[in-house]
Amino acid sequence: MxxxxxxxxxxxxxxxxxxxxxxxxxxxxxxxxxxxxxxxxxxxxxxxxxxxxxxxxxxxxxxxxxxxxxxxxxxxxxxxxxxxxxxxxxxxxxxxxxxxxxxxxxxxxxxxVIIMIEHKDADEVTLTCFVLKYEQFCGLTVKWLYEGKDVDKDNKDMKTSQSVCSATVSFLDSHFSYKSKSNLKCEVTDGYSGKVQLFTFSPQSLFLSP
The missing domain is CATH 2.60.40.10 (Immunoglobulins)
Known part of the structure; x- marks a missing residue:
């Protein structure tokens, strides 16, 4: 069958x-x-x-x-x-x-929709990128890139983790300037179509309809 x-x-x-x-x-x-x-x-x-x-x-x-x-x-x-x-x-x-x-x-x-949030705890900064979607199947893969490469490659000062439809990256604020943050991109891959999208880091609030 x-x-x-x-x-x-x-x-x-x-x-x-x-x-x-x-x-x-x-x-x-x-x-x-x-x-x-x-x-x-x-x-x-x-x-x-x-x-x-x-x-x-x-x-x-x-x-x-x-x-x-x-x-x-x-x-x-x-x-x-x-x-x-x-x-x-x-x-x-x-x-x-x-x-x-x-x-x-x-x-x-x-x-x-993709949402990016920045959280600061003492000198450590954590950036979260997550996707809200309609259904759980046809999954999306989310990960952080730094200068076009996975952040866990050649970036010992960064810690990263992934879960369903989200990814985080943490680092000491003193190690990275605002310009460095602009080199961080959130990569979203559609597991069904294979479509890959890159979103430059930019913290957001949750827009709600009036």
């Missing part, structure tokens, strides 16, 4: 506060204002879907996000100033214009 492989939808990882464009892979050509397109959202830990975009217009339950949401000419979903509350599964659904029936299977996409 053959094991069925788990297929993961496309995944995007961005910083908190960034802008992201999520593609609609099943879009019907010829739409004037995405009048056949509806975008659904299911947040992490929540199984009820919310209509963000309903037939090209901002959904009734997404009014609080209306200043951050829009659709492009090809009906991709644009989210500005991404927050931790935007982490989740997005689905683009196409409807026939007259019949109101679903035209094709949903086109799903996952959105994750």
């Amino acid at each position: 053959k094991m069925k492989m788990m297929v993961c939808p496309p995944s995007f990882t961005v910083r908190v506060g960034d802008e992201v464009t999520l593609p609609c892979e099943n879009v019907i050509d010829g739409q004037q204002r995405c009048e056949n397109t509806t975008w659904f959202f299911v947040g992490s830990g929540n199984r009820s879907a919310v209509e963000l975009i309903k037939l090209g217009q901002i959904g009734e339950n997404a009014k609080s996000k209306s200043d951050r949401l829009s659709v492009t000419e090809n009906c991709s979903l644009v989210i500005k100033k991404v927050t931790v509350e935007d982490v989740g599964r997005y689905s683009c659904r196409q409807y026939k214009q007259k019949e109101g029936q679903q035209q094709a299977p949903d086109s799903p996409v996952h959105l994750s």
Whole structure:
């Protein structure tokens, strides 16, 4: 008996506060204002879907996000100033214009966010890079790089550790200037697609929706 492989939808990882464009892979050509397109959202830990975009217009339950949401000419979903509350599964659904029936299977996409935190204890500085994501499968690998190399290579003054979706690096503040910190990058690798992203160190607060 053959094991069925788990297929993961496309995944995007961005910083908190960034802008992201999520593609609609099943879009019907010829739409004037995405009048056949509806975008659904299911947040992490929540199984009820919310209509963000309903037939090209901002959904009734997404009014609080209306200043951050829009659709492009090809009906991709644009989210500005991404927050931790935007982490989740997005689905683009196409409807026939007259019949109101679903035209094709949903086109799903996952959105994750990366957060960096700096903590100082006496003279020791600890930097943490972690990713919030929708589901635990289709794992992401997170690690710190210094000048393009793993921090545990040729950097005896640095200590590093990794866990699920996060990585930390610690060092004495007196050994590194701010410029040195800018040489630290958080590398996020998508285990399913193989996509690798590098994020330069920059401490952040958790952006929450108003």
